[in-house]
Amino acid sequence: MADEVVLLDFWRSMFGMRVRIALAEKGIKYEYKEQDIFNKSPLLLEMNPIHKKIPVLIHNGKPVCESLIIVQYIDEIWKDRCPLLPIDPYQRAHSRFWADFVDKKVIEVLRKIFFTKGEEKEAGKREFFEIFKILEGELGDKPYFGGETFGFVDLSLIPYYSWFYAIETLGELNIDAECPKIVAWAKRSLQKETVAKTLPDQKKVYESFEQTRKRFGG
Numbered sequence: 001m002a003d004e005v006v007l008l009d010f011w012r013s014m015f016g017m018r019v020r021i022a023l024a025e026k027g028i029k030y031e032y033k034e035q036d037i038f039n040k041s042p043l044l045l046e047m048n049p050i051h052k053k054i055p056v057l058i059h060n061g062k063p064v065c066e067s068l069i070i071v072q073y074i075d076e077i078w079k080d081r082c083p084l085l086p087i088d089p090y091q092r093a094h095s096r097f098w099a100d101f102v103d104k105k106v107i108e109v110l111r112k113i114f115f116t117k118g119e120e121k122e123a124g125k126r127e128f129f130e131i132f133k134i135l136e137g138e139l140g141d142k143p144y145f146g147g148e149t150f151g152f153v154d155l156s157l158i159p160y161y162s163w164f165y166a167i168e169t170l171g172e173l174n175i176d177a178e179c180p181k182i183v184a185w186a187k188r189s190l191q192k193e194t195v196a197k198t199l200p201d202q203k204k205v206y207e208s209f210e211q212t213r214k215r216f217g218g
Contacts, residue, residue, distance in 0.1 A: 005030035006058040008044050010037050012205050015067035016055040017159035017198050022071045024194035025155075026078045068099055071155060085152045095146060098138060099156040105131045106160060113171040114213070125171050129178050136181040143188060154189055158199070161186040165202035166209050 007023070007030050009016035023030055035044055035054050047056045047063040057064045057073065064073045075084040085092050109131060112124025135157070139145055145153035164175055164186075176183045189195050 003028075004058075004060050006033060007031070008033050008035050008041075008047060008056040008058070009054050010035050012162070012200060012208055013037075013054060014159035014163060017162070018067045018155055019055045019057060019070050019074070020198045021155050021158070021194055022074045022084060024198060025082045025084065025150075026074060027081065028074070028078060068103060068156065071152065075152075083151075084155060086146060091146075095152040098135075098145060098153045102135075102153070102156050102160075106157075110163070110167065113167060113173075114209075121171075125173060128167070128171070128173070132175070132179045132182050136179055139181055139185055144185070150189060150192055150195075154185075158186060158189045158195055161190075162199040162202055162205050163209075166206040169206060 005023070005028055007016070007019060009019065009032065011034060033043070035041060037054065040052060044054065044056065045052055047058060048054075048065045051065060055065075055067055055070060057070045059073075059077070064070050071084060085095055109124050109127045112120060113128060116124060142148075144150050145157070164183075167173060168175055190199065
């Protein structure tokens, strides 16, 4: 019996992009159900009653929530192909640490850049570069965060690249000038078909996000 895989998602969600890349890396066929995050469907509320948000992976009728948990689930269930996490326990823990760092740090600083003004926004801009300088240090001279192959940390961070134009425009930043290693890594990652086909156009993301901001009063 074939696996039944459904993904509840929203096209510009950096969290949903992680899951889509993971499924693409594994070559898993699935049904994609686009969600209106401002008018949540009964299915989404049923499948994720605690957080009530996307993405949700529904595998044979059972929901799995939270993007990094979903990606690890995908890696464990379809472990016979294209591993996303290292086999070595220490390296696995190391990868999880940096993915968790991305989750805890990046989205919070983006909220400051997108939704605050004055000194708070300026502080957010400084913090943004501090975070990405740390990530550049972890990347070092490696092609990818895990070494020679695209993996869990890369997959966790690369969706934010589709938001770089919005970050630069709304934050009045120049990411390329300040974090050239990150930009080079992102362009390298985009050479992968699974990434290139998943990440939406940066300007399309910005325009959609601006419409949302105006809808809710900036």
